[in-house]
Amino acid sequence: MKNSKITLLLLTLITLGTSSCEKNKNEQEFLGKNKIVLKSNNSNVLQNNGYDKILIDVMLITAAAETIDLEFSLDQPAAPGDSSGRKDILTIENPKITLKAGEKFAQLTIKSLPEVPLTEAVDVLLQLKTNSSKIPLEGPLKLIVQPNIATVALSEEKIRLLEIYKTKGLDLYPLMGNKNLTGKINFPGGGSLISLIDKAEITLSGKTQITLSDLATAEQPVLKMVSNAMGIENYLYTLFRNLTIDDLEIWNSISKDAPPAPKKIMDLIKLSRNSAETFTVSLDAIKIDLNTKKVTFIHEYQDLRSDILIQAVPFDFHYTAWDRLQKLIEAKNPIALENTEQGGSVNPRVYLNTEGILANEYTDGINWTPSTATLTEQLLAFKFLLGHENMNDYIQVSVAYNL
Secondary structure: OOHHHHHHHHHHHHHOOOOOOOOOHHHOOOOOOOOEEEEEOOOOEEEOOOOOEEEEEEEEOOOOOOOEEEEEEEEOOOOOOOOOOOOOOEEEOOOEEEEOOOOOEEEEEEEEOOOOOOOOOEEEEEEEEEEOOOOOEOOOEEEEEEOOOOOOOOOHHHHHHHHHHHHOOOOOHHHOEEEEEEEEEEEOOOOOOHHHOOOEEEEEEEEEEEEEOOOOOOOOOEEEEEEOHHHOHHHHHHHHHHHOOOOOOOOOOOOOOOOHHHHHHHHHHOOOOOOOOOEEEEEEEEEEOOOOOOEEOOEEEEOOOOOOEEEEOOEEEEEHHHHHHHHHHHOOOHHHHHHHHHHHOOOHHHHEOOOOOOOOOOOOOOOOOOOEEEEOOOEEEEEEEEOEOOOOOOEEEEEEEEO
16 A cells, blocks of 8 residues: 555554554553453464464553463364374463563464364364463463365376476476475565554465366376465464554544444454454465576566556465345445445455565665575475555565475
8 A cells, every 4th residue: 555545544543542562562551440361373274184383462451560370272173084083273372471560462372183084173162271370361372273175186187287397307206296495474564553553574384285277288287285375374364463453543543533334244254353254375376487486476466456467476365255235236235345445345355465565665665675486306485575554665475395
């Protein structure tokens, strides 16, 4: 979003009576009774795959006056079909934490245990087991464990194409399947919401499922990232929530001056900060030149906020709350139609990946760099940018898949 739009949003923040926050979590001060708050740091959704991890922030409203020892546990259903007798689906790697006098922030790491058969998503509650203080827990945090996305089997036709590429000197077999990734996100900070003010550098790890795209031909190899495209699925879900349901300053504010459309949409589709939703990110049309091995992954698409065509990485977002709203829009539901147009949309594409990246679209942005892709016998690597609502500079992303 350009600087003029940032100014308007800042004025809206003033109208809503918001105040700036301190950058250090241990220096923040809030009004109200002290309590222990649990908040997902990147996502509350994990795949049932044995390697997904998420961070959970454990925060006090005001710093502790004395040392507090806390132990957390998970209330989770038995994993069906596990012949080993194991009952758990998730585990807490560090269930016991200590907050010393003057501290107010710690983190838990939640990890998916080795895959067991799940036919549908299940809810797991993160709760407080023991507490050496009298400070209460605000409430348990709901985590969602989704069935592992099945590996896409290669059809006979796709195997035929892979063999053609191999005879021409391009072996794509090492890229097929669930591939390990490493990477980094450089978030510039300086956004118009409190959650977007601070700079951040985030390490990426995990896996992306890659297959040959249905767009591939004998002359044009094309890859598709079926799940966790570029390793940023959890990060983008957190960002999307910060721009919508977790934005308590504007979008989901309880102020009498808050925009009404988001609340009406949330009520209509039964969306809340705690509702069980699924958010996934895929990426198609990663084209590889058979002769030069040049990788093309930036394409043109329409910015949904306008009629302008932009060029960026064309991520495809699937969000269950948007699925529900889409059905109502298609059915010409008047509440859905009116309030979607007035700022209540929950379509991730309205908020994420909204700026072209071939040139600097931000007036005062300093984070712009050329986006690149490299394919060698050892790795497939990408460097690219993301623009989004309520920002005045780009997010830089780098990710590599070792072959």
